Amino acid sequence: MVDVLVALLPATLVGLYQFGWYGLVVILLCVGGCLGVEAVGQKMMGQKVTVSDGSAAVTGLLLALSLPPRAEWWLCAIGALAGIGLGKLVFGGLGYNPFNPAILARVVLLISFPAQMTSFVTPSPWGLDAVTTATPLNLLQEARIRGLGLGEAAHTDLLAAFLGGIPGSLGETSALAVLLGGLYLLWRGHINWDVPVGMLGTMALVSGLFWWHDPAHYMPPAFHLVTGGAMLVAFFMATDMVTSPLTRKGRVIFAVGCGLLTIVIRMWGGYAEAISFAVLLMNAAVPIIDRYTAPRLYGARKRGGL
Amino acid sequence: MQHERPTGPVPASALTLSDALSGEAVAGRPALDVAPRPAFNLREIGDDFVRGVWRENGVFKQMLGLCPALAVTTTAVNGMAMGLATLAVMVASSSSVSIIRNWIPGSVRIPSFIVIIATFVTVVDLFLNAFAHDVHKTLGLFIPLIVVNCIVLGRADAFAARRSLPRAIADALGVGVGFTLALIALGAVRELLGMGSVFGISLFGDAYPPFLLFLLPPGAFIALGLMLAGGTYLAALSARGN
Numbered sequence: 001m002v003d004v005l006v007a008l009l010p011a012t013l014v015g016l017y018q019f020g021w022y023g024l025v026v027i028l029l030c031v032g033g034c035l036g037v038e039a040v041g042q043k044m045m046g047q048k049v050t051v052s053d054g055s056a057a058v059t060g061l062l063l064a065l066s067l068p069p070r071a072e073w074w075l076c077a078i079g080a081l082a083g084i085g086l087g088k089l090v091f092g093g094l095g096y097n098p099f100n101p102a103i104l105a106r107v108v109l110l111i112s113f114p115a116q117m118t119s120f121v122t123p124s125p126w127g128l129d130a131v132t133t134a135t136p137l138n139l140l141q142e143a144r145i146r147g148l149g150l151g152e153a154a155h156t157d158l159l160a161a162f163l164g165g166i167p168g169s170l171g172e173t174s175a176l177a178v179l180l181g182g183l184y185l186l187w188r189g190h191i192n193w194d195v196p197v198g199m200l201g202t203m204a205l206v207s208g209l210f211w212w213h214d215p216a217h218y219m220p221p222a223f224h225l226v227t228g229g230a231m232l233v234a235f236f237m238a239t240d241m242v243t244s245p246l247t248r249k250g251r252v253i254f255a256v257g258c259g260l261l262t263i264v265i266r267m268w269g270g271y272a273e274a275i276s277f278a279v280l281l282m283n284a285a286v287p288i289i290d291r292y293t294a295p296r297l298y299g300a301r302k303r304g305g306l
Numbered sequence: 307m308q309h310e311r312p313t314g315p316v317p318a319s320a321l322t323l324s325d326a327l328s329g330e331a332v333a334g335r336p337a338l339d340v341a342p343r344p345a346f347n348l349r350e351i352g353d354d355f356v357r358g359v360w361r362e363n364g365v366f367k368q369m370l371g372l373c374p375a376l377a378v379t380t381t382a383v384n385g386m387a388m389g390l391a392t393l394a395v396m397v398a399s400s401s402s403v404s405i406i407r408n409w410i411p412g413s414v415r416i417p418s419f420i421v422i423i424a425t426f427v428t429v430v431d432l433f434l435n436a437f438a439h440d441v442h443k444t445l446g447l448f449i450p451l452i453v454v455n456c457i458v459l460g461r462a463d464a465f466a467a468r469r470s471l472p473r474a475i476a477d478a479l480g481v482g483v484g485f486t487l488a489l490i491a492l493g494a495v496r497e498l499l500g501m502g503s504v505f506g507i508s509l510f511g512d513a514y515p516p517f518l519l520f521l522l523p524p525g526a527f528i529a530l531g532l533m534l535a536g537g538t539y540l541a542a543l544s545a546r547g548n
Contacts, residue, residue, distance in 0.1 A: 044539065112520075
C-alpha cells in the first residue's frame with residue numbers, strides 16, 4: 001500500500017502545485033476522514049482496527065485526487081463516510097468490498113451534489129490566480145446537448161492536457177504525472193498491465209472509430225485519453241485487486257467493458273465524466289466474469305468430454 | 307409468531323354469522339382458539355395491537371412491504387399519507403375477511419382476499435382523489451399498488467382468516483400503525499438528510515445543500531439499511547449493558 005502512495009506522489013505534487021493550499025486541505029481532509037471513519041467503524045463493529053495497513057489512506061488520497069480542487073470540507077467528509085462506510089465496512093472490510101471505495105464515494109458525491117462536484121477552477125502556480133471554469137469534458141457535453149457539435153472543447157490543447165494545464169479534479173489535470181505513477185506500479189509488479197492497457201486501448205479504439213468516421217462531431221482518441229479521470233482510473237482504480245477479476249481472460253473482459261462503457265456514457269450519456277460509472281458497473285459484473293472465466297481445475301474433465 | 311394451521315374447506319351450512327363473529331370453535335372445522343373463551347379478551351386484543359406496532363413491525367422487523375416503503379418515502383408527509391392509506395385498507399379488508407372467513411373455501415382464499423383488498427384499495431384511491439387530490443397526485447401509482455402489498459395480504463391470510471372480528475381489527479390496526487410509523491420514520495430520515503427539513507420545516511436553513519442521493523430510490527435502500535444497522539447496534543449495546 002505504501003508503494004501505491006508513492007506512485008500517487010507525482011499526481012499529488014502536480015495537484016498541489018496547480019491548486020495550492022486548497023488542494024492540500026482537500027487531500028488532508030479526505031485522507032484523515034477515511035482513516036477516521038475506518039478506525040471508528042471497525043471499533044463499532046467489534047473488528048480489529050486495521051487503519052495502519054494503509055488501504056484507507058490510499059482510498060482517501062484517490063478520493064481527494066478525484067474531487068474538484070476547491071471541494072468544501074463537508075464534501076470531503078461525506079465522501080470519506082460514503083467510501084469507507086458504505087463502500088467497504090458494510091460489506092465486511094477490506095477484501096469483501098464489491099466496489100472500489102474511492103469510486104463509490106465519488107459517484108455518491110457526483111449524483112448528490114452535481115453543482116459542487118462540477119465547479120472547477122483553472123490551474124495556476126500554487127493556485128493563486130484561479131478562475132472558475134469548466135473542464136474540456138464539461139464543455140464537450142454542453143455543446144453536445146445544445147447541438148453545437150464539439151463547441152469549445154475542439155480547441156482543447158491536448159499537449160497541455162497531457163502535461164497538466166487543463167482545469168479538472170486534483171489528479172485530473174496532468175495525465176503524465178498519473179501515468180508515471182502507474183508505470184511505477186507496473187514496474188514494482190503491483191498491478192497487471194492487462195487492465196490499464198485493455199481499458200485505455202478500448203477507449204482509444206472506439207473513440208477513434210467514431211472520430212475517423214465523423215471528425216466534426218467526435219473528439220480524437222487522444223482527447224479521451226488525456227482528459228477526465230482516464231489515466232487515474234485505469235491505473236489506480238480499475239486495477240484494484242479486490243474489485244477486478246482473478247484471471248487474465250476475466251481482466252481483459254473487465255477492462256474492455258470499462259473502456260466501452262466510458263466512451264458510450266461520455267458520448268451519449270447524461271454525465272460529462274463517465275469513467276467512474278463505467279468502472280462501478282463493471283465492478284458489479286466481476287462475480288459473473290469470475291464465474292465464467294474460472295480456469296479448469298487440474299485433472300478435471302471438460303464438460304461433456306471423457 | 308404464532309403457528310397457524312390452514313383451514314380446510316368448511317361446510318357453509320354448519321355456520322352462522324354469530325359463529326363467524328365470535329371466533330369460537332365450530333364442529334367440522336379446525337379451530338385455533340381451542341378453549342372456550344369470551345369473544346372480547348382485552349388483554350389478547352391489546353397484545354395483537356402492540357405486536358403489530360413494534361415486535362413484528364412489517365418494515366423494520368419483517369422486511370415486508372418494502373416497495374411502497376422505499377418508493378414514496380421521500381418526505382415524512384408522503385410516508386404518512388402512504389401509511390394511512392395502507393392502514394385504512396388493512397382495517398377494512400382484515401375485518402371483512404374475518405367476518406366472512408367461514409364461507410371462503412380454502413382453495414380459493416387468496417383470490418378472494420385479493421378481490422376484497424382490491425375493492426377497498428379502489429375506495430381509498432377514489433377517496434383520496436376526491437378529497438386529497440394533491441396527496442393522490444404525489445403518491446400516484448403507488449396507491450393502486452397497495453393491492454399487492456404483502457403485509458395487507460399476509461395479515462388477511464395469516465391472521466384475519468382464522469380470528470374473530472375484534473382480534474382481526476386489533477391486528478390490522480397494530481400492523482397498519484406500525485407500517486405508518488415506519489414510513490414516517492423512513493420519510494423523516496430521508497427528508498432530513500436529503501433536504502434538511504422534517505415535515506416541510508427547514509431545520510438547517512437555506513445553506514443546507516440538498517443531498518440528492520437520499521431522495522433517489524437507492525437512497526431509500528441506504529437509509530433503511532443504516533436505520534436497521536443503527537437499531538441493531540443500539541440493541542447490541544443495551545444487551546451488553548445488561
